[in-house]
Amino acid sequence: MLRYWTAGESHGKTLIALVDGFPAGVTIDEEAINADLKLRQGGYGRGGRQRIETDKVEVRTGVWHGQTLGSPIALEVVNRDYKLERLDDLPRPRPGHADLTGAIKHLGSIRGVLERSSARETAVRVAAGGLAKSLLKEFGVQTLGYVVELGGEVIEPLAGSIAEHRVLREKSEVYSLNPDRDAEIKLLIDRTRKAGDTLGGVVEVRVEGLPFGLGTHAQWDRKLDGRLAQAVMAVQAIKGVEIGLGFEAARRPGSQVHDPIHYDASQKQSPNLGYTRPTNNAGGLEGGMTNGQPLVVRAAKKPISTLAKPLASVNLDTKEPQEASYERSDVCAVSAASIIVEAVVAFEIAAAMVDKFGGDSLQEMRARYELFLKMAQER
Numbered sequence: 001m002l003r004y005w006t007a008g009e010s011h012g013k014t015l016i017a018l019v020d021g022f023p024a025g026v027t028i029d030e031e032a033i034n035a036d037l038k039l040r041q042g043g044y045g046r047g048g049r050q051r052i053e054t055d056k057v058e059v060r061t062g063v064w065h066g067q068t069l070g071s072p073i074a075l076e077v078v079n080r081d082y083k084l085e086r087l088d089d090l091p092r093p094r095p096g097h098a099d100l101t102g103a104i105k106h107l108g109s110i111r112g113v114l115e116r117s118s119a120r121e122t123a124v125r126v127a128a129g130g131l132a133k134s135l136l137k138e139f140g141v142q143t144l145g146y147v148v149e150l151g152g153e154v155i156e157p158l159a160g161s162i163a164e165h166r167v168l169r170e171k172s173e174v175y176s177l178n179p180d181r182d183a184e185i186k187l188l189i190d191r192t193r194k195a196g197d198t199l200g201g202v203v204e205v206r207v208e209g210l211p212f213g214l215g216t217h218a219q220w221d222r223k224l225d226g227r228l229a230q231a232v233m234a235v236q237a238i239k240g241v242e243i244g245l246g247f248e249a250a251r252r253p254g255s256q257v258h259d260p261i262h263y264d265a266s267q268k269q270s271p272n273l274g275y276t277r278p279t280n281n282a283g284g285l286e287g288g289m290t291n292g293q294p295l296v297v298r299a300a301k302k303p304i305s306t307l308a309k310p311l312a313s314v315n316l317d318t319k320e321p322q323e324a325s326y327e328r329s330d331v332c333a334v335s336a337a338s339i340i341v342e343a344v345v346a347f348e349i350a351a352a353m354v355d356k357f358g359g360d361s362l363q364e365m366r367a368r369y370e371l372f373l374k375m376a377q378e379r
């Protein structure tokens with residue numbers, strides 16, 4: 001079973017992801033992980049913190065001569081803005097953040113809650129996702145996260161392959177697949193910043209090259225749609241998850257939702273085994289299992305809760321009405337969220353690959369993967 005946990009505070013010494021159950025014999029692409037970490041720090045609308053940090057992954061355990069050993073892997077990202085010991089409590093909880101509820105739940109301080117609820121923690125979730133991508137690459141599986149809506153503005157992707165889309169995302173400062181819309185979106189973010197307000201949006205993740213049968217129909221907690229939804233919803237500020245058509249499927253008749261099944265023998269060797277679908281409204285999942293089509297997951301991110309023009313709150317000591325606390329903050333982190341959601345999706349896909357093809361070594365996984373493809377082609 002492939003899984004991970006994280007540890008670390010936003011302004012503490014360091015952040016750790018402990019990845020357990022990762023197969024032996026995988027070459028880790030540290031450069032690719034660092035490229036994702038850099039992207040996660042970027043995107044138009046980020047606050048002052050990102051000018052302090054330069055996130056780099058340190059692979060602390062579980063690797064020998066650049067290859068995984070099959071033992072637990074500790075990934076570290078050190079905080080430059082370490083100052084926790086010098087920080088005071090925050091007096092007034094911010095509506096939308098974990099402050100009020102966490103302080104009451106733990107009978108403690110707001111500081112003690114915000115330090116861990118902060119999305120700073122997602123740096124090591126992206127590192128763990130990057131590790132997962134090193135495994136997925138061995139099976140030709142590619143992932144890409146991008147922004148499809150920001151502050152209510154829909155940004156339709158330009159047409160293209162996943163490789164072309166990667167190039168478009170690199171060109172866009174908001175990480176959309178339509179860089180021509182950047183100027184207008186950046187203006188919207190600038191205006192929002194000036195007004196002391198914040199913005200949310202919608203991100204999409206596409207995964208290509210998936211074999212049939214990851215996940216299962218047989219038990220609720222191993223259905224891949226369920227696992228993906230949990231992983232994505234557990235990213236800070238994500239409030240909705242859709243697969244394929246998502247909520248739109250509820251509004252259409254079945255004939256305009258379900259993807260007809262065709263067969264094209266010339267595609268027998270590809271991941272779809274020759275079973276082509278003229279549409280992909282299911283977003284690559286049927287019955288909790290991958291169906292040989294690209295996976296499409298969308299997530300809705302709410303606006304940042306710390307407002308420069310704060311909302312009404314209460315001083316927890318005096319119980320007097322006061323504005324919420326403000327130190328510094330992002331204005332919009334939807335672009336960063338596209339990288340984070342891509343990472344958590346990649347990790348769940350890698351976990352499902354390990355479940356299906358065995359997790360002791362890449363060598364064994366590959367042999368079982370090839371055998372499965374051969375048997376499925378002959379079915």
Ligand SMILES: Cc1cc2nc3c(=O)[nH]c(=O)nc-3n(C[C@H](O)[C@H](O)[C@H](O)COP(=O)(O)O)c2cc1C
Nearest residue numbers: 097098117118119236237304305306329330333336
């Ligand atoms: C990449 C990213 C950056 C974020 N930056 C901030 C921020 O600067 N200020 C803030 O108040 N919330 C920020 N958030 C959102 C909070 O972490 C989140 O709203 C909070 O932990 C409460 O959790 P919930 O929104 O999931 O209920 C960010 C979220 C993400 C994904």
Ligand SMILES: C=C(O[C@@H]1CC(C(=O)O)=C[C@@H](OP(=O)(O)O)[C@H]1O)C(=O)O
Nearest residue numbers: 047049050117118119120236328329330
């Ligand atoms: C540090 C990161 O995001 C932080 C997430 C965050 C929050 O409340 O979630 C609050 C801000 O932190 P600070 O108060 O130090 O400015 C963001 O910068 C990061 O993504 O690396």
